Amino acid sequence: xxxxxxxxxxxxxNDNDTATVSLEGVKKEISxxxxxxxAVGDFVLIHVGYALNKISPQEAEKTLALMAEAGVxxxxxxxxxxxxx
Amino acid sequence: MKYVNEFRAKDLAKKLAKQIAREADPSRTYNxxxxxxxxxxxxxxxxxxxxxxxxxxxxxxxxxPVCVLPIARIDSAIELAEHHRAIVCTYGDMMRVPASKKxxxxxxxAAGADIRMVYSTQxxxxxxxxxxxxxxxxxxxxxxxxxxxxxxxxxxxxxEKLENFSVFCNHVLTPAAIQHILQSPEVRQIGxxxxxxFLGPSHVSSIIGSAPYAYFAEEFQxxxxxxGFEPLxxxxxxxxxxxxxNDGRFEVENEYTRVVTPQGNKKAQQLxxxxxxxxxxxxxxxxxxxxYSALQIRQAFADFDAEKRFVITPxxxxxxxxxxxxxxxxxAKRPTDCKLFGTVCTPDNPQGSCMVSSEGSCAAYWSYxxxxxxxxxxxxxAQVA
Amino acid sequence: MNKISxxxxxxLKIKNGYVDMTHGAGGRAMAQLIDELFVRHFDNELLxxxxxxxxxxxxxxxxxISTDGHVVSPLxxxxxxxxxxxxxxxxxxxAMSGAQPLYLSASFxxxxxxxxxxxxxxxxxxxxxxxxAGVPVVTGDTKVVERGKGDGVFITTTGIGxxxxxxxxxxxxxxxxxxxxxxGFIGDHGVAIMSSRENxxxxxxxxxxxxxxxxxxxxxxxxxxxxxxxxxxxxGGLASTLNEIAQQSGVGMQLNEDDIxxxxxxxxxxxxxxxxxxxxxxxxxxxxxxxxxxxxxxLKTMHNHPLGQHAAIIGHVVEDDLGFVTMETSFGGxxxxxxxxxxxxxxxx
Numbered sequence: 001x002x003x004x005x006x007x008x009x010x011x012x013x014n015d016n017d018t019a020t021v022s023l024e025g026v027k028k029e030i031s032x033x034x035x036x037x038x039a040v041g042d043f044v045l046i047h048v049g050y051a052l053n054k055i056s057p058q059e060a061e062k063t064l065a066l067m068a069e070a071g072v073x074x075x076x077x078x079x080x081x082x083x084x085x
Numbered sequence: 086m087k088y089v090n091e092f093r094a095k096d097l098a099k100k101l102a103k104q105i106a107r108e109a110d111p112s113r114t115y116n117x118x119x120x121x122x123x124x125x126x127x128x129x130x131x132x133x134x135x136x137x138x139x140x141x142x143x144x145x146x147x148x149x150p151v152c153v154l155p156i157a158r159i160d161s162a163i164e165l166a167e168h169h170r171a172i173v174c175t176y177g178d179m180m181r182v183p184a185s186k187k188x189x190x191x192x193x194x195a196a197g198a199d200i201r202m203v204y205s206t207q208x209x210x211x212x213x214x215x216x217x218x219x220x221x222x223x224x225x226x227x228x229x230x231x232x233x234x235x236x237x238x239x240x241x242x243x244x245e246k247l248e249n250f251s252v253f254c255n256h257v258l259t260p261a262a263i264q265h266i267l268q269s270p271e272v273r274q275i276g277x278x279x280x281x282x283f284l285g286p287s288h289v290s291s292i293i294g295s296a297p298y299a300y301f302a303e304e305f306q307x308x309x310x311x312x313g314f315e316p317l318x319x320x321x322x323x324x325x326x327x328x329x330x331n332d333g334r335f336e337v338e339n340e341y342t343r344v345v346t347p348q349g350n351k352k353a354q355q356l357x358x359x360x361x362x363x364x365x366x367x368x369x370x371x372x373x374x375x376x377y378s379a380l381q382i383r384q385a386f387a388d389f390d391a392e393k394r395f396v397i398t399p400x401x402x403x404x405x406x407x408x409x410x411x412x413x414x415x416x417a418k419r420p421t422d423c424k425l426f427g428t429v430c431t432p433d434n435p436q437g438s439c440m441v442s443s444e445g446s447c448a449a450y451w452s453y454x455x456x457x458x459x460x461x462x463x464x465x466x467a468q469v470a
Numbered sequence: 471m472n473k474i475s476x477x478x479x480x481x482l483k484i485k486n487g488y489v490d491m492t493h494g495a496g497g498r499a500m501a502q503l504i505d506e507l508f509v510r511h512f513d514n515e516l517l518x519x520x521x522x523x524x525x526x527x528x529x530x531x532x533x534x535i536s537t538d539g540h541v542v543s544p545l546x547x548x549x550x551x552x553x554x555x556x557x558x559x560x561x562x563x564x565a566m567s568g569a570q571p572l573y574l575s576a577s578f579x580x581x582x583x584x585x586x587x588x589x590x591x592x593x594x595x596x597x598x599x600x601x602x603a604g605v606p607v608v609t610g611d612t613k614v615v616e617r618g619k620g621d622g623v624f625i626t627t628t629g630i631g632x633x634x635x636x637x638x639x640x641x642x643x644x645x646x647x648x649x650x651x652x653x654g655f656i657g658d659h660g661v662a663i664m665s666s667r668e669n670x671x672x673x674x675x676x677x678x679x680x681x682x683x684x685x686x687x688x689x690x691x692x693x694x695x696x697x698x699x700x701x702x703x704x705x706g707g708l709a710s711t712l713n714e715i716a717q718q719s720g721v722g723m724q725l726n727e728d729d730i731x732x733x734x735x736x737x738x739x740x741x742x743x744x745x746x747x748x749x750x751x752x753x754x755x756x757x758x759x760x761x762x763x764x765x766x767x768x769l770k771t772m773h774n775h776p777l778g779q780h781a782a783i784i785g786h787v788v789e790d791d792l793g794f795v796t797m798e799t800s801f802g803g804x805x806x807x808x809x810x811x812x813x814x815x816x817x818x819x
Contacts, residue, residue: 002123002230002288003744003818004314006088020673024086024738027673031207033237034353043088045291045344048176048818049205050234053291053350055088059343063313067097067321070104086738095802102802122819132803151819177744177815204743204816231818316801432808442819452808 004047006055009040021046088343092315093131101320102136108327114140116279117326118416120263121286122149122442123314129449131316141323145449146266147414148286150227150257151178151442153369156402158255159184162224165253166190166198169395171220173200173253174209179226182441185402206238213242213250222391223252230288232256232380233353236360239382239389253391254382257367259289260297261378265369267305269415280416282326284319285311287341294349298337306335313341360386370404370438371414410437413446420447427451482506487586494580494614507590508576508610511597516573516608524573524608529632536563537628545592545622548662549677550753552625553595558680558753559704560627561603565684566700566756568639568691569631574600576627577611581620589623596625603682605629631684636695643698644719648787649765651758653686653772654780655679656708657736660750664743664816672742676735681754686777690758693771699759702752706810709748711757712795713809722790725797725807729784744817749810759787 007021007028019038020027031050032038044051109115119125125145128134134143147153159182166173173190180191180202194200199219203209206223213221225235235252242250263283285298290311298309308329312322322340329336339345360383367379382390391397404410408430409423420426420439430436432451439445482502492499509517516524540556550558557574564571576596580589600607607627658679665674683702691697699719703711708730716723732747740747754777760768765783772778785797795807 002121002228002286004230004288004291005741006086008087023742024734025675026735026738026742028742031205031234031237034233034350034356036352045288047230047288048234049207050237052230052233052288052353053344056343060088060091063318063321063340063343064091064097067101067317070097070100070321070324086734086741089741093801095800098802130805131799131801132805133801135803136801149819176818178817178819180815202815204818227818452806 002047004045004052006043007046009038009042009044012038012040019051021051089315092313092317094317097317098136098320101317101324105141105320105324105327106138108324108331109138109141110331111140114142115327115330116142116144116281117284117323118144118146118266118280118282119284119312119319120146120148120259121284121289122152122445123287124284124312124319125149125446125449127314127316127319129452133316133319136320137323141327144280144416145446146416147262147369147371148228148259149442149445150231151182152410152414152438152445153257153262153371154182154226154255154438155368155370156184156404157368157400159190160188160400160402161397162253163188163190163193163198164397165222165391165395166193166200169220170199171222171395172212172216173198173222173224174203174212175200175224176204176226177202178442179224181435182438183405183435185400206234210238210241210247210250213247217249219249221250223250224255225252226255228257228259228286228289229292229357232357232361233292233350236356239360239386240356242389243386248388251389251391251394252382254361254380256361256380257369258378258380259286259293260301261375262369262372263301265372265375265378266415267301267307269372269417280307281330282308282310284322284326285309285337287312287314287318287344290341290345290349292350292353295337295339295345295347296349302335302337308335309337311337311339311341311345313344371411405436408437410439413439420450423447478502478505482586484586484590489580489582489584489586489589489614491582491614491616494612500612504612507586507593508612511590511593512600512607513597514606514608516606517610522609524575526573526608531635532633533630534564534567534569534633535628535630536560537626538563539624539626541621541624542663543621544663544666545588547666547678549659550680551592551595552623553592554599555680555753556625556627557596557599557603557605557607558682560629561605561682561684562702562756564629564631565682565687566639566702567631567633568637568687568697568700569633570688571603571605571629571631571684574605574607574627574629575609576607576625578613579620579624580612580614581622582614582617584622592623599682603684634691637691637697639691639697639700641699641701641715641718644715644721644759644787645698646721646787646789647762648698648759649762649783650712650723650725650785650787651760651765651768651772651781652708652731652784653683653756653758653778655731655733655736656703656752656755657732657740657747657750659753660707661736661739663751665739672739674735674739676733676739679752679754681777683754683756683777686772686775687756689771689775690768694760694764694768696764697758697760697768700756702756704753705751707747707749707751708757709746709795709807710810712807713793715757715759716793716795719787720791720793722788722793723785723795724788725785725795727797727800729782731780731782745814748807749814762786
């Protein structure tokens with residue numbers, strides 16, 4: 001598959017064509033040709049030197065919350081099936 | 086690392102393991118095919134199988150673009166470097182894959198061919214700009230995740246009139262491969278491979294969206310859960326699949342909501358459809374000819390198509406005799422079923438792509454899982470941790 | 471104070487000069503190169519004598535000798551260069567027997583066309599490393615190969631040392647229940663090298679950990695003379711070295727991923743390139759194997775030394791005919807940590 005990693009945008013180039021991302025202080029310049037409306041502070045998924053998509057912080061929280069529910073459930077609660085669609 | 090470490094947390098892993106064990110029906114098995122090599126890698130690297138109950142099994146699919154590339158295409162890339170003396174730029178993954186006549190890109194490089202490893206298509210463009218007197222060919226491989234970057238490069242080359250740049254295109258499509266597996270004799274008729282559900286690819290889906298999988302779910306009545314890349318994602322998705330299987334549902338669910346949306350990345354999709362079109366047929370290692378499963382460069386960009394610029398000898402390269410990669414890629418056999426595994430074929434001397442690619446079943450099994458089968462009673466029980 | 475020989479009519483033109491075939495031919499040009507570059511910077515009595523060999527007294531006891539060829543590319547990288555690496559590397563190999571390193575020799579294979587200014591930089595770096603370690607380069611050799619047949623410069627260093635009485639340190643000694651200790655953060659060197667390679671450019675503060683470990687080793691063997699094994703995990707990383715030792719001793723190993731010291735930046739860089747830090751080279755770290763009951767004492771000693779501040783127990787030796795090195799992952803599952811197969815290349819898949 002495709003090794004893609006979430007990284008934070010720390011700087012944008014003047015023409016918004018490229019950005020500098022940081023992963024724990026490791027910085028790399030990547031292309032923004034495949035995304036739109038990114039800002040410094042956004043997290044993007046990077047793959048072969050390109051940003052592929054923005055990462056949604058809200059959805060990330062939701063997913064972690066769902067995972068945390070596991071292990072304390074005796075049965076699948078009503079409504080969970082709809083939530084995870 | 087944000088959005089990475091949280092999804093590798095041990096305490097959540099334990100919880101999920103408990104929950105899966107609770108919900109998995111002990112009277113049946115759950116065969117989950119993880120299509121993508123990245124998931125195979127995560128499962129082995131983190132030991133996810135250890136945390137699953139006995140009756141939940143992972144079947145490793147052909148989702149490794151390196152693994153499924155036929156030998157003939159690698160032969161052609163080598164020919165471009167050796168015979169046509171082009172600078173061939175390639176991702177690191179392809180360097181060690183065995184081609185015909187015991188060759189490979191890395192061996193060819195050692196023998197003097199100008200083959201350069203790059204991290205990005207942007208690097209290949211730079212090499213082309215820096216070497217105007219040389220032909221520069223980018224060896225493009227990968228699924229839908231890796232295709233948009235190639236599209237960007239071709240458009241950029243056209244805009245810059247970078248005439249010495251061209252692309253040798255081997256991009257392949259995921260849904261076609263999944264379909265082909267589901268229609269293979271082992272799955273459909275013989276029933277020797279039973280697949281109860283799919284872990285859908287993370288990053289391919291970030292580009293194509295979750296919508297395209299609806300067809301499989303319906304047509305083949307198998308549930309699909311698009312799973313994130315990290316081990317917790319794999320576990321959560323397996324839990325979701327278990328529930329669907331228990332309920333008799335076959336829907337497309339998305340666990341990787343922080344990146345994947347139903348429609349995917351429209352900008353990337355548009356770029357790809359502008360530059361590429363479907364090939365009628367393309368050979369996949371292990372699956373034979375698969376219709377409408379791969380891309381070629383459109384006429385409008387023919388100037389940057391290496392297959393049009395260079396005369397490439399059609400190769401009749403075939404897999405090494407005894408190599409079971411084809412069956413392993415289809416999930417029909419396990420690495421240990423292959424006579425060459427561990428004897429002739431090892432990571433140091435790979436015979437087929439499943440062993441070379443770090444995500445190939447055989448490489449993953451060798452690196453991470455081999456010891457389970459091999460542990461003898463000589464291992465002291467009072468093992469200290 | 472070293473004297474520049476008055477044998478030569480003019481000084482060697484280092485600033486804009488290049489290595490040419492005469493520098494390896496044995497004649498005046500070679501003598502001048504040796505004199506004004508090597509002897510001048512390495513600056514010690516034995517070398518200044520100008521013989522083809524270095525003559526010294528030997529105290530009775532056990533001696534060790536070790537040699538290493540250095541072909542690193544790029545020649546200069548964050549935190550070091552081929553010169554300092556060649557000094558540190560061989561001193562470390564000698565030190566891994568518990569020996570006190572005494573002398574080094576250095577052989578240079580120079581490529582025709584290599585810039586003398588670069589060569590001087592490398593030699594100065596070596597000289598500084600040798601001085602800091604207290605281990606002089608007392609003899610050497612110079613050869614020149616035609617353009618295209620070398621990578622600028624290859625350096626081979628050989629070191630000798632004396633092992634104190636009572637030590638028995640070898641890769642054959644690991645036994646079940648022994649503790650496995652690493653002296654600090656892994657992966658720094660390999661990542662520093664990668665960061666300066668073309669087409670893999672990424673910005674990072676990570677520098678090579680290249681350093682001499684003989685001083686740390688001296689403290690360690692003084693505190694725990696029963697140390698069983700010492701080895702520095704260079705090419706192939708921690709994983710390869712542990713596998714070597716496991717095979718030599720006919721044992722297995724069980725590691726704990728959570729306990730392995732790894733800088734977040736190095737971890738991130740490895741993720742970026744698809745590399746496993748366990749296989750990434752180190753040049754200033756060591757692995758120590760000791761009896762379980764000595765581990766705490768050894769760790770304390772190491773923590774008191776600047777190069778061992780972050781030392782940690784990362785696992786234990788276990789009985790295993792098959793010699794597997796296994797690891798409990800930070801995720802909770804188990805995996806094997808195998809030998810490195812081929813070369814670890816960055817991947818996209």
